[in-house]
């Protein structure tokens with residue numbers, strides 16, 4: 181993966197034995213905003229607010245319940261947290277002030293880091309390509325992001341999908357909203373290596389903290 | 396010197412040749428007209444948007460926004476940081492708030508930034524462009540610039556997620572915001588205060604990754620507007636605008652027969668009402684043209 185690879189997530193070996201099987205304690209200590217889980221009173225307002233509600237295998241309030249019920253694999257392996265659109269409806273409505281969206285995001289990241297996230301959610305693929313894009317140049321190159329997604333399943337599938345989405349692409353091209361050149365070159369920050377140094381340092385600090393918890 | 400100056404984060408989508416380049420054109424037109432100077436943050440980087448948490452986790456994601464905050468305060472001390480894209484606002488504002496509230500996070504972030512020779516204070520206010528238009532300029536002053544009122548135009552104001560949550564524009568309601576309706580009114584158009592889908596999510600990034608699942612959301616937003624028999628939909632968010640247009644193009648291709656509903660950016664609508672050309676309003680970037688806007692009688696000059 182070269183230089184950019186260093187700031188990508190590397191899944192650590194999952195022993196699944198930390199916290200003597202106490203998943204709630206694990207979430208509280210290791211998942212971003214995880215300490216909020218016990219504030220939830222199971223009122224269901226968050227789940228009722230989710231725009232893609234019917235597509236969640238376990239809607240947010242159930243995720244909180246499953247965490248407390250110690251169902252680790254079910255939570256981290258579920259495609260549910262990948263259904264969050266970051267709409268923040270839950271955040272403004274939760275009577276307990278739980279930052280529900282952030283916990284869902286935190287769980288998604290943690291599941292990837294532990295190597296337990298399902299491989300197939302398209303949002304996972306999009307997010308990973310997106311981050312590679314950001315790390316490479318410091319700015320998102322939309323055509324390149326679109327192409328890398330279209331070709332994520334190999335060349336033949338990519339060509340088929342490109343043809344299918346051609347009209348939208350051509351429309352944007354015609355309207356001056358998708359530069360032909362940007363897919364090749366594209367501008368970014370002046371010194372991507374400097375930005376990568378910052379991100380690598382941040383990643384290193386985070387990993388060191390996680391390792392300290394491991395002992 | 397311009398009447399108002401801000402430190403400006405254009406965002407990835409608003410660059411020339413990107414999907415919201417037409418939006419940036421309209422932003423520049425409107426700000427020029429209102430004597431607002433947007434000073435671009437030198438060497439800004441992506442905000443991480445709503446997907447940064449997956450690859451970036453917590454600290455790298457926060458560091459990304461912290462770099463923008465640091466560059467902004469270095470180049471434009473004392474100025475508010477203003478974003479074109481509500482998505483950039485959400486990520487940047489959140490990072491700034493967390494840095495101020497969490498000492499450990501602040502210390503770790505400084506350590507990361509030092510690898511690039513930067514330091515951050517995160518003391519400036521982080522605002523959306525629409526916050527500035529509504530709060531600092533205000534409807535009255537905007538109204539004074541109208542040379543081509545949107546007479547007879549019925550416009551549904553689609554606010555979307557990131558212009559209503561977690562904090563509404565200029566303190567507006569998160570559930571039933573009215574600032575967009577008041578803006579339409581100031582421009583001489585007819586708003587639809589009872590439009591049901593004002594703050595309905597359009598699917599966000601999942602409109603790209605899960606298009607089939609997001610269809611119901613996009614359809615609902617457009618159908619509700621049709622029920623009110625509006626001429627067009629207006630939105631402050633360039634990504635909502637993109638998603639609503641691309642979805643309708645896809646529909647048309649799969650044999651849909653309904654006439655498409657034009658969706659324009661709020662700043663495009665303002666530029667038209669200010670009497671500026673279609674090109675200056677960014678309307679040449681529409682995938683779905685807005686004939687009602689082009690048919691307006693010419694301005695009062």
Ligand code: SF4
Pocket residue numbers: 219220221222223224225226227240241244273274275276277278280
């Ligand atoms: S809205 Fe808050 S309290 Fe209610 S179920 Fe969701 S997280 Fe729990």
Ligand code: SF4
Pocket residue numbers: 226229230231232240263264265266267268269270271280281284
């Ligand atoms: S932010 Fe995510 S979890 Fe919260 S209501 Fe929206 S989709 Fe559901």
Ligand code: SF4
Pocket residue numbers: 320405406407408409440441442443444445480482483
């Ligand atoms: S929200 Fe979009 S436009 Fe804003 S910096 Fe981020 S990816 Fe780029």
